[in-house]
Amino acid sequence: MPEAASAAASDLLAEARERTDALLADWAERLEREIGGRQGEALSYALRTPGKRVRAALLTASYRAAGGSLPAIAGVAAAVETVHTYSLVHDDLPCMDDDDLRRGRPTTHRVFDIPTATRVGYLLVPVAARLLAVAAGELGVASGTAGAMARELFQAGGIEGMVGGQWLDLEAERRRLPLVELIAVHRGKTGALIRAACTLGGMAAEADAPRLAALTAYGEDIGLAFQIADDVLDATGTSEELGKPVGRDAQLAKSTYVVLLGIEGARAEAQRLARSAVAHLHKAGVPSGALGALAGYIATRSS
Numbered sequence: 001m002p003e004a005a006s007a008a009a010s011d012l013l014a015e016a017r018e019r020t021d022a023l024l025a026d027w028a029e030r031l032e033r034e035i036g037g038r039q040g041e042a043l044s045y046a047l048r049t050p051g052k053r054v055r056a057a058l059l060t061a062s063y064r065a066a067g068g069s070l071p072a073i074a075g076v077a078a079a080v081e082t083v084h085t086y087s088l089v090h091d092d093l094p095c096m097d098d099d100d101l102r103r104g105r106p107t108t109h110r111v112f113d114i115p116t117a118t119r120v121g122y123l124l125v126p127v128a129a130r131l132l133a134v135a136a137g138e139l140g141v142a143s144g145t146a147g148a149m150a151r152e153l154f155q156a157g158g159i160e161g162m163v164g165g166q167w168l169d170l171e172a173e174r175r176r177l178p179l180v181e182l183i184a185v186h187r188g189k190t191g192a193l194i195r196a197a198c199t200l201g202g203m204a205a206e207a208d209a210p211r212l213a214a215l216t217a218y219g220e221d222i223g224l225a226f227q228i229a230d231d232v233l234d235a236t237g238t239s240e241e242l243g244k245p246v247g248r249d250a251q252l253a254k255s256t257y258v259v260l261l262g263i264e265g266a267r268a269e270a271q272r273l274a275r276s277a278v279a280h281l282h283k284a285g286v287p288s289g290a291l292g293a294l295a296g297y298i299a300t301r302s303s
Helices: 003-035 037-047 054-065 073-091 114-139 143-156 162-171 179-189 191-204 209-236 257-261 263-284 289-300
Strands: none
Touching: 003 037, 003 054, 003 073, 003 114, 003 289, 037 073, 037 114, 054 073, 054 191, 054 209, 054 289, 073 114, 073 143, 073 162, 073 191, 114 143, 143 191, 162 179, 162 191, 179 191, 179 209, 179 257, 191 209, 209 257, 209 263, 209 289, 257 263, 263 289
16 A cells, blocks of 8 residues: 555544544543443443544545535544444353454453443444434434435444344354355445445535445445455454454354455455446546545555
């Protein structure tokens, strides 16, 4: 990855982390007061979980590439990250991946308990809806656009996207999936919310149909590239580098891109998808500078 592109991606991610973390910290404090007790504390803990904020950066870059410029887009990015956090809280539960560590901190059910963490995951969905509604108002988007944005986000986070993909992933444990089925799993589990982040950025900027379609196609390709990079990191990284347990895919005998393609083959496929993602932008005349830098980062990241 060229040095200039790497620096651009780092700057975008740093900006996304700063804005998203500040906004979620404000909401965590507010909701802890509103809900109170152990449930409020647990919800606040989950919302304050640190992260790379890749989805927030992709959404912001897509918004700007489509002509948007208002800082209120951070609220839409925070809504997407909240849906992502909900998925992580539930993914870490003993009935799912049974993880003790997430993003360098004890998982929510380890700090509190399983029933509390389960409820927190569900509560994060309406929290995301509140964040999105407030941001749509601040951005001044039409009511029809705001409704379409909500549908996009929650379809991506539900049975047609992330939840459905997770279901298929659990069903696939200890089975060797062919590549076409593995792609279907991860277009839902990982790719749907990443694709939605890019689409939502275009929708918030009221992009025309060709540009919106290009951003969506970019998001589809880069969502798969992200998952492939995750598979490579799970096979090659350390818990200290990633802030979560590694080697879980092998323990659960999961089909992964590394299993099917090998480490170098998986890396090559992630880079091919990154190039394909950017090509969609070029065809539609969407500025690809920031999104191209993020594509390169996602395909070659080391954490």
